[in-house]
Amino acid sequence: MLQGQHQRLGSSKQALSGQGVAHAGTIRSRNRPSFKVSSVLEMNRGKTTNGVKIDSAVAESDVLRELHYRLASSALSTDKLYSAVAWSVHNRLLDAWEKTHAYWKEKDPKFVYYLSAEFLMGRTLTNAVNNLGLGNEYGQALRNLGSTMEQIHDAELDAALGNGGLGRLAACFLDSIATLDLPGWGYGIRYKYGMFKQGIDSDGYQVEKPDYWLNNGNPWEIHRPEIRFPVGFYGKVGPDGKWSPEEKVWAEAHDVPIPGYKTKTCSNMRLWNALPVEEFDLSAFNEGDYVKAVGEKRKADAICAVLYPNDATEEGKELRLKQQFFFVSASLQDTIARYLEAHPGSLDKLPEKAVFQMNDTHPTIAVAELMRLLIDEHGLAYDKAWDITTRSLAYTNHTVMPEALEKWPVLVMEKLLPRHMQLIKQINDEWLASVKGHVEKKVAAMPSALTPAAKASTDSKKEGEKEEAPLSPLELGMKEYSIIQENQWEKGQMLVNMAYLAVVGSSAVNGVAAIHSEIIKTDIFPQFVEIFPKKFQNKTNGVTLRRWLAYCNPEQSALITEALGTDAWVKDASLLAALKPFAEDAAFRARWRAVKQGNKARLASRIKELTGYEVSTDAMFDVQVKRIHEYKRQYMNAISIIHRYATIKAMSPEERKSVVPRVCIIGGKAASAYYMAKKIVRLINQMAKTINNDSDVGDLLKIVFLPNYNVSEAEVIIPAAEISQHISTAGTEASGTSNMKFALNGSLIIGTMDGANIEIGENTGFENMIVFGVLADQINVLREERKDFKDYDPRWTAAFKMITDGVFGDVEYFADLVASVNDMTKGNDWFLVANDFASYMDAQEKIDEMYRDQEEWTRKSIIYAASNGFFSSDRTIDQYAKEIWGVKPCPQP
Ligand code: NBG
Numbered sequence: 001m002l003q004g005q006h007q008r009l010g011s012s013k014q015a016l017s018g019q020g021v022a023h024a025g026t027i028r029s030r031n032r033p034s035f036k037v038s039s040v041l042e043m044n045r046g047k048t049t050n051g052v053k054i055d056s057a058v059a060e061s062d063v064l065r066e067l068h069y070r071l072a073s074s075a076l077s078t079d080k081l082y083s084a085v086a087w088s089v090h091n092r093l094l095d096a097w098e099k100t101h102a103y104w105k106e107k108d109p110k111f112v113y114y115l116s117a118e119f120l121m122g123r124t125l126t127n128a129v130n131n132l133g134l135g136n137e138y139g140q141a142l143r144n145l146g147s148t149m150e151q152i153h154d155a156e157l158d159a160a161l162g163n164g165g166l167g168r169l170a171a172c173f174l175d176s177i178a179t180l181d182l183p184g185w186g187y188g189i190r191y192k193y194g195m196f197k198q199g200i201d202s203d204g205y206q207v208e209k210p211d212y213w214l215n216n217g218n219p220w221e222i223h224r225p226e227i228r229f230p231v232g233f234y235g236k237v238g239p240d241g242k243w244s245p246e247e248k249v250w251a252e253a254h255d256v257p258i259p260g261y262k263t264k265t266c267s268n269m270r271l272w273n274a275l276p277v278e279e280f281d282l283s284a285f286n287e288g289d290y291v292k293a294v295g296e297k298r299k300a301d302a303i304c305a306v307l308y309p310n311d312a313t314e315e316g317k318e319l320r321l322k323q324q325f326f327f328v329s330a331s332l333q334d335t336i337a338r339y340l341e342a343h344p345g346s347l348d349k350l351p352e353k354a355v356f357q358m359n360d361t362h363p364t365i366a367v368a369e370l371m372r373l374l375i376d377e378h379g380l381a382y383d384k385a386w387d388i389t390t391r392s393l394a395y396t397n398h399t400v401m402p403e404a405l406e407k408w409p410v411l412v413m414e415k416l417l418p419r420h421m422q423l424i425k426q427i428n429d430e431w432l433a434s435v436k437g438h439v440e441k442k443v444a445a446m447p448s449a450l451t452p453a454a455k456a457s458t459d460s461k462k463e464g465e466k467e468e469a470p471l472s473p474l475e476l477g478m479k480e481y482s483i484i485q486e487n488q489w490e491k492g493q494m495l496v497n498m499a500y501l502a503v504v505g506s507s508a509v510n511g512v513a514a515i516h517s518e519i520i521k522t523d524i525f526p527q528f529v530e531i532f533p534k535k536f537q538n539k540t541n542g543v544t545l546r547r548w549l550a551y552c553n554p555e556q557s558a559l560i561t562e563a564l565g566t567d568a569w570v571k572d573a574s575l576l577a578a579l580k581p582f583a584e585d586a587a588f589r590a591r592w593r594a595v596k597q598g599n600k601a602r603l604a605s606r607i608k609e610l611t612g613y614e615v616s617t618d619a620m621f622d623v624q625v626k627r628i629h630e631y632k633r634q635y636m637n638a639i640s641i642i643h644r645y646a647t648i649k650a651m652s653p654e655e656r657k658s659v660v661p662r663v664c665i666i667g668g669k670a671a672s673a674y675y676m677a678k679k680i681v682r683l684i685n686q687m688a689k690t691i692n693n694d695s696d697v698g699d700l701l702k703i704v705f706l707p708n709y710n711v712s713e714a715e716v717i718i719p720a721a722e723i724s725q726h727i728s729t730a731g732t733e734a735s736g737t738s739n740m741k742f743a744l745n746g747s748l749i750i751g752t753m754d755g756a757n758i759e760i761g762e763n764t765g766f767e768n769m770i771v772f773g774v775l776a777d778q779i780n781v782l783r784e785e786r787k788d789f790k791d792y793d794p795r796w797t798a799a800f801k802m803i804t805d806g807v808f809g810d811v812e813y814f815a816d817l818v819a820s821v822n823d824m825t826k827g828n829d830w831f832l833v834a835n836d837f838a839s840y841m842d843a844q845e846k847i848d849e850m851y852r853d854q855e856e857w858t859r860k861s862i863i864y865a866a867s868n869g870f871f872s873s874d875r876t877i878d879q880y881a882k883e884i885w886g887v888k889p890c891p892q893p
Helices: 003-016 024-029 040-044 056-070 078-107 125-131 135-144 149-153 165-179 282-286 295-303 318-342 366-377 382-392 410-416 418-444 452-459 473-479 498-505 514-524 526-531 545-551 554-564 573-584 586-611 634-650 675-692 711-720 738-744 757-764 776-788 794-804 811-822 833-852 854-867 873-885
Strands: 111-115 119-122 159-161 184-189 197-200 206-209 222-233 247-259 266-276 354-359 393-396 407-409 484-486 494-497 508-511 536-538 620-625 662-667 701-706 723-726 748-751
Touching: 056 078, 056 135, 078 125, 078 135, 078 149, 078 247, 078 266, 111 165, 111 318, 111 873, 119 165, 119 711, 125 135, 125 149, 125 165, 125 545, 135 149, 165 184, 165 247, 165 266, 165 354, 165 545, 165 873, 184 318, 206 675, 222 318, 247 295, 247 318, 266 295, 266 318, 295 318, 318 354, 318 366, 318 410, 354 366, 354 382, 354 873, 366 382, 366 393, 366 418, 366 498, 382 393, 382 418, 393 498, 407 410, 410 418, 410 494, 418 473, 418 484, 418 498, 418 526, 494 498, 498 526, 508 514, 508 873, 514 526, 514 536, 514 757, 545 554, 545 711, 545 738, 554 573, 554 586, 573 586, 573 854, 573 873, 586 662, 586 701, 586 711, 586 854, 620 711, 620 833, 634 662, 634 675, 634 701, 634 794, 634 833, 662 711, 675 701, 675 811, 711 738, 723 738, 738 748, 738 757, 738 854, 748 757, 748 833, 748 854, 757 854, 776 833, 794 811, 794 833, 811 833, 833 854
Parallel strands: 111 184, 111 354, 184 266, 354 393, 393 508, 508 536, 620 662, 620 723, 662 701, 723 748
Antiparallel strands: 119 159, 197 206, 222 247, 247 266, 407 494, 484 494
16 A cells, blocks of 8 residues: 555544544454455556666665755654655656657657646645555555654645646646657746645635745756846837837746656656846946846746736736747747757657647747747748648637637837737738638628627627717627737727637637537637637536546545455546445445545544634535636525525424435635625635534534635545535536536536536436536526516525625625625626525535435445546546547557
8 A cells, every 4th residue: 555545544533533433444343245345546566667776774774865965964853754755766756757758759759749837736746656566665664763644744835837627637738648659748826925825814805815835945947047037018019020029037947847647758848947147237336226136037927927826817917928929939939949940940749749739828929939830930931830820829718708818019018029919910810801702602691690690799789878980780790709809898909819819819719528529619619610610629627536536536446446356446537437346245335434434533633733623523514626717606605505504403402303404515715806706705704603603503504715725635535425515506517626526426416417426426416416407508688687686585585684694704895795695786697596595505405405305415426426527537538639639659668
């Protein structure tokens, strides 16, 4: 058994002792000869296929050497030991990295480059050690040194270079790319400060604190001062079309090795740091202008300073565009340089060796930058450059929220990237010229008043607006296709629609779940679908089963391995299906339940540690963890908890005996500038104070807001969940990925027919999922009608009355949150919380009923884990590789 996991089991056993809860250990000790107890990693022992073989004595001396020479320490403190082990593992990774890259250089395969402004990696140590198959060796080495993997695990800081699902998906993808032996790299930014740390103050407010993740050094990267590229900004374009940037910085590489699981392949994530071209202006210094002397440095530092704490609201910041261009330009230059080194002379065949996947709109300036590099730096003709560009790029859309589909003001683009703006105009002109015939036909076939553009222009006309010369139907029609558009909210301001630029400039465009990929075709890009129907694809998201099952839930994983008689499911998730018959085996169910109890106990102690609240592990653990957003509707969950509270309060002690006890766990960060989301966080925290301290309620209901939700917290929370909530307004959540993690960890799902929930339902059987709410195709009509919505459920009205009566304090502070869904003159309940509330409450009652039957509940839990192997990111990446990238595995022999 992997050491860290073994030790973690040990600690959850301790947490369990004395509570009278059955756990896997006790059940295992019963005589069950049909099962051989072994965990995932015990089966790994001696069979590592990744070529980095060391024994525990070597691991130990390696750790001591790092401690002495690198850390100049002899102290065996947890922090020092963590660093020493990490540096030692770093060396192993480096060996694997070098071999992989030497091999790939020799074979010269096609590479995929995953361009992403976010990589939410979390901790590295456990994952790296296990993927390398060295868990036993390092575990033993640590025990010899008086520590354990479990103890040092927590000393590592999370690398939180991402906001949420999009960034975590990128991290899962890198793990799968390496595991499938696909030649591929991630490219991104080495932010100095990652996602902020969330605290909750004594009044329940979210407080944001900087995330100093690089403070203790970073053993997981290789600094490459020799790999640097110049990136320019501002300046002018000369009459010859050449750009002379006014500001320049170096982009300098830091490589993070990405070990695949049970393979020799160790791929790479290259993160760029910005450095001043001139660190220090000596003449300014000599003249006494100290600030100017370091001015260049300050400007460069600003580029990589922070990750925008923002997932669905546009920060109209020039700096953000600067960041995007910075990493895209460096990544493209780097790739071209490597390509030319291997294939001197011509870039004509670049698309046969490189494909760039643009993760959402953040890297889509790549369309213009690749054109610029090919034309201005490498002398290609426009048409040739366009052919290469469009064959090398692909774009993934991750959201339908209009505010997150980036649109840059032409003026900002012109100022920061004047040559790119020129090219974008040219791309747009060529594009519009190419669709003109199509639009003419379309307009001719349609009464002009019915063209969408004509309709939009009448709809948006405000009273008293000056009449302008009307556009012809053709002009109106053409507007819909234009990459450069007028701002709908600010007359005269022209914007570059980056998603449109990406669609025109890519060979493939995909959504991230089946329903989402349909919605982007019908609602976001319909005009482009007319022109390139084949460009649009679906690639349903996935998650890596290494981190999100094998390593975070070792007991459940051990049980699965034992039942299936193999740990091959860690790499071939389709094998999980063979677990289904075990759902019918009562003895197996008992063990499954015991594992869940152990995980609940582990979470309960984490809750106590973080919030001080004590929760009963006999209660149902009900979890909603994700970024706080109105569309994700944590608010609806909160209101239903208020109703639950009111119901319990109104009961007699006798009646209360029949209540199914619940612990409602909510976690997530609210973007720092997101006013309503922050109010939702505070409401939940204030509710917790009232409800958790009410002796009428006791263990029947607890509500816990877990602060600073991140990858590492998720690894403790998800295995402990019994029910998890994915309750976005239908049509708004592109996919969701935590839903997949929960399902694989045996949590039931209550959800709307949205994102990947639908496919999870199809795989698991809708009879096992608790589905409620209106459907995506009803949303537009309901939004139209919501002005007149009066059909408030009495449970809703009563719950809101408690807020406005001050049961949770600060009536004034919550007033506009209340109004946002209740008063159509103030808010407009855009996410249809009121519409869905009644069916949500009915679904909640159904859950209580279901939970009473623990045998059936456990049966379903096993079915969830058995049914959702489809959501392995290995499957997703295999599809990308075959259907978009044309990249083939290149494993070392
Ligand atoms: C998010 C979606 C999620 C989806 C992830 C990964 C953004 C912009 N989008 O539903 O909201 O699961 O992307 O695809 O963060």
